[in-house]
Amino acid sequence: MNIVVLVKQVPDTWAERKLRDDDKTLDRDSVDAVVNEIDEYAVEEALLLKEAHGGEVTVVSMGPERAIETIRKALAMGVDKAVHLTDEALHGSCAPQTSLALAKVLGTLEYDLVICGSEAVDARVSAMGALLAERLGIPQLTGARKVEVDGTNVRIERLTDSGYEVVEASTPAVVSVVEKINEPRYPSFKGIMAAKKKPLTTLSIADAGIEPAEVGLANATSEVVEFTPRPPRQTGQMIKDEGDGGVKLAEYLASQKII
Amino acid sequence: MAEVLVLVEHADGTPKRVTYELLTAARRLGEPSAVVLGAPGTAAAVKDKLAEYGAEKVYVGESDDIDGYLVAPKAEVLATLAAKRPAAVLIASSAEGKEIAGRLAVKIGSGFLTDAVDLDEHGTATQSVFGGATVVRSRVKIGIPIVTLRPNSVEAVAQPGAGAEETIEVSISAAAKGARVVDRVIEDTGSRPDLTEASIVVSGGRGMGGPENFALVEKLADSLGAAVGASRAATDAGWYPHQSQVGQTGVTVSPQLYLAVGISGAIQHRAGMQTSKMIVAINKDAEAPIFELADFGVVGDLFQVVPQLTEEITKRKG
Numbered sequence: 001m002n003i004v005v006l007v008k009q010v011p012d013t014w015a016e017r018k019l020r021d022d023d024k025t026l027d028r029d030s031v032d033a034v035v036n037e038i039d040e041y042a043v044e045e046a047l048l049l050k051e052a053h054g055g056e057v058t059v060v061s062m063g064p065e066r067a068i069e070t071i072r073k074a075l076a077m078g079v080d081k082a083v084h085l086t087d088e089a090l091h092g093s094c095a096p097q098t099s100l101a102l103a104k105v106l107g108t109l110e111y112d113l114v115i116c117g118s119e120a121v122d123a124r125v126s127a128m129g130a131l132l133a134e135r136l137g138i139p140q141l142t143g144a145r146k147v148e149v150d151g152t153n154v155r156i157e158r159l160t161d162s163g164y165e166v167v168e169a170s171t172p173a174v175v176s177v178v179e180k181i182n183e184p185r186y187p188s189f190k191g192i193m194a195a196k197k198k199p200l201t202t203l204s205i206a207d208a209g210i211e212p213a214e215v216g217l218a219n220a221t222s223e224v225v226e227f228t229p230r231p232p233r234q235t236g237q238m239i240k241d242e243g244d245g246g247v248k249l250a251e252y253l254a255s256q257k258i259i
Numbered sequence: 260m261a262e263v264l265v266l267v268e269h270a271d272g273t274p275k276r277v278t279y280e281l282l283t284a285a286r287r288l289g290e291p292s293a294v295v296l297g298a299p300g301t302a303a304a305v306k307d308k309l310a311e312y313g314a315e316k317v318y319v320g321e322s323d324d325i326d327g328y329l330v331a332p333k334a335e336v337l338a339t340l341a342a343k344r345p346a347a348v349l350i351a352s353s354a355e356g357k358e359i360a361g362r363l364a365v366k367i368g369s370g371f372l373t374d375a376v377d378l379d380e381h382g383t384a385t386q387s388v389f390g391g392a393t394v395v396r397s398r399v400k401i402g403i404p405i406v407t408l409r410p411n412s413v414e415a416v417a418q419p420g421a422g423a424e425e426t427i428e429v430s431i432s433a434a435a436k437g438a439r440v441v442d443r444v445i446e447d448t449g450s451r452p453d454l455t456e457a458s459i460v461v462s463g464g465r466g467m468g469g470p471e472n473f474a475l476v477e478k479l480a481d482s483l484g485a486a487v488g489a490s491r492a493a494t495d496a497g498w499y500p501h502q503s504q505v506g507q508t509g510v511t512v513s514p515q516l517y518l519a520v521g522i523s524g525a526i527q528h529r530a531g532m533q534t535s536k537m538i539v540a541i542n543k544d545a546e547a548p549i550f551e552l553a554d555f556g557v558v559g560d561l562f563q564v565v566p567q568l569t570e571e572i573t574k575r576k577g
Contacts, residue, residue: 013507013526017389038508095371096364118354121507124388124530125373126354127361130330134362139437140329143354145501155441158329159502161353161453161510163446167329169438179508180494180501221370221401225383230394230533233552240545241559246567249539250575252555256537258459258516259483259572 001055001149001171004109005046005079006102006116006128007039009063009070013121023217024224025092026122028064035070038117040077042177044184045147046115047078053149055112056080060105062090062098068200075195076187082198083109087205092217095123099131101215104208106136112171113154118143118178129176139169142176261289261346262316266337266359268351269297272304276456277351279415281408282312287380289346291420292316296325296333302424310422312415317422322429324436330355331435334362336427341367341403347382352407352511353455360405369402374511376412376534390507390526391533409534410456411513446500454503457486458515460535462505463498464490464528466521466542466561470498475565476520482572488512488532490522506531521561524549541565 011017015031046057059074061067062085071082085105093101106114114136119126133140141147144156145164154173158165187195205215213219239248253259263285268275278293285291293314295302302319309317320336337348341363348363350356357373364371375384382404386395399405454460461483463476473487480487489499491506505512507530517535522528524540524547532538533552540553541561550556557564 013390013530017392019393019395095361099361099365119508121530124507125357125361127357127373130358131361131365133331133437134334134365137434140331140358141438142329142358159354160443161455161502163444163502165329165440166442166444167438168441173437178501221364222372222397222399225396225398227388227393227395230387230392233538233554236538236550236552236554236556238545238550238553238556238558241557241564243563244567245541245557245559245564246569247571249541249555249557249564249568250571253516253539253572254575258537259575 001049001053001112002110003046003049003055003057003113003115004106004111005042005057005059005074006114007043007059007061007070007074008036008120009033009061009067010036010120010122019224019227023092024227025217033066033069035073036117036120038119038177038179040184041179041181042115042117043074043077043079044182045177048182049113049147049149058083058109060085060102062101071200072195073187075198076191077185078191080198082200084200084202085208086202089205089212089216092220093215094220094222095125095127095131096221097215097219099128099135101205101208101210103132103135104210105203108208114174116176118176129174133174136174139173141167141169141173144175144177145180147175147177147181262292262343263289264337264340264345264348265291265293266333266350267293267295267305267309268353269295269301269305274305274308276415277410279312280410280413281349281351282309282314283416284378284408284413285349286313286418287378288382290315292318294318294320294337294340296320296336298323298326306422306424310420311417313418313420314422315420317424318427319424320427320429322431324429324431327440328431328436329438329440330358331362331437332431333359334366335431335435336429337363338366340427345403347404347406350405350407352409356407360407364405367402369405370399371405372397372399373407375406375408376513378406378408382406387534390530409511409513411458446502451480452484452486454486454488454510455512459483459485459518460488460505460512460514461485461518461520462488462490462522463493463520464522465492467493467498473499479565479569482569482576490528519549520565522549523547524552
């Protein structure tokens with residue numbers, strides 16, 4: 001079973017993230033960058049499936065030059081090879097454009113499953129699995145907390161508001177995972193050293209057959225009109241519990257017509 | 260006036276409240292047309308309520324294929340309606356809603372925006388990003404604006420509409436039938452409201468100390484008619500189901516009142532609740548960041564404060 005796993009480099013959630021004043025895109029340079037956390041679970045799931053069913057795992061990432069750090073982490077975890085789509089022209093691409101670019105790269109690879117995280121913590125659009133399934137014309141198995149493969153049949157448990165759905169499809173398919181699915185391994189020292197020797201293909205948009213007009217900020221399907229820091233919330237009232245904290249809180253809720 | 264498509268969210272034969280919020284928001288942009296998709300018999304139960312909230316038209320697309328396959332059929336039906344060039348398409352910002360929006364966007368060559376907390380008459384959406392630290396106004400530049408709106412963001416206001424029913428032929432392509440839903444399992448949440456839709460949410464975190472103590476949070480929630488949420492620390496520890504996780508990589512809520520119990524308020528958690536109208540926190544650590552957001556904070560032992568609060572609420576509600 002050959003698997004492509006998608007990873008994204010994102011600004012660290014703990015950093016003070018902001019948009020750029022010049023073009024209103026995410027400022028990726030001024031903050032620490034990390035692997036989008038859920039993507040590590042996607043990598044882990046790909047490795048677990050490979051260990052159970054054989055085959056090869058390829059990591060694909062789209063992003064600026066430094067996204068190589070994220071790719072190296074996936075390789076160090078045990079992924080076999082990597083493709084890095086990087087091009088100035090991709091800067092500011094929206095979700096539909098990103099899915100188009102990734103679909104073009106996927107078109108050059110052989111896979112039974114494409115696995116990604118359910119959400120990237122920077123833009124949180126949370127639909128890349130669905131977008132890719134639509135672009136590639138293959139089944140969408142998203143929001144999985146469990147994945148089972150039996151030959152060419154893939155079965156997932158998809159989280160819903162009130163429980164879960166069991167969803168099945170035949171390969172090839174796109175799977176997105178949530179972070180309760182497994183516990184990602186830490187790269188070993190051996191893994192980190194081996195990662196440096198694993199095959200890495202770097203693609204420009206031209207290499208991937210992507211037209212300049214199909215990607216990038218100027219051609220994006222949506223745009224940020226303006227942004228402002230959230231106005232600070234008014235300082236609230238704080239009390240120390242002196243044995244009547246619960247009653248005081250109930251009084252407050254009553255004064256606010258909540259109860 | 261231009262038509263605005265609203266995808267109806269429904270469960271157990273009634274529209275979810277977010278549907279009324281979507282219809283209310285749609286009236287700012289044009290004439291709302293509700294789109295009811297589901298198994299045969301779905302529309303009969305919901306269409307009158309849709310007219311009460313301003314639906315001029317109710318498109319009815321009923322087929323077992325809608326519920327039988329994941330996401331793709333709904334996007335496909337909406338794409339056929341989008342051929343009539345509506346002014347916008349509004350969808351609830353649930354996990355499924357965002358995916359429908361995305362697939363529809365690709366199908367019709369439009370842009371889409373997710374998790375809007377407001378929408379103006381030009382279709383410009385307000386979004387809260389970076390864990391709520393930044394407020395962004397965005398718009399779709401290409402094609403028909405497709406926007407998903409976070410529940411509880413817009414106040415639903417009733418306004419009678421004609422509610423003229425129009426049946427649409429549902430013929431789902433083989434490509435959209437790739438992912439078969441073979442089972443739906445409801446994990447018991449008792450009679451509590453949906454987390455994303457509830458007007459009051461009570462959440463427990465690391466301070467709960469163990470799964471057995473979530474009963475305290477549940478009792479408090481029940482006294483308020485609230486939904487129960489949990490922080491990631493609590494769901495990672497297995498104290499409460501993952502479906503209840505509020506925050507980044509979990510559910511985003513925007514209730515009238517958010518009551519955080521034993522939750523420190525890390526940025527990941529704030530990303531999921533910062534747009535709540537009122538925030539109340541109970542925590543033993545006076546330095547916990549959750550107090551920076553709280554309209555009312557109690558520094559104290561939750562095992563003392565919560566039972567007392569529950570008792571007092573029950574007494575007052577008499």
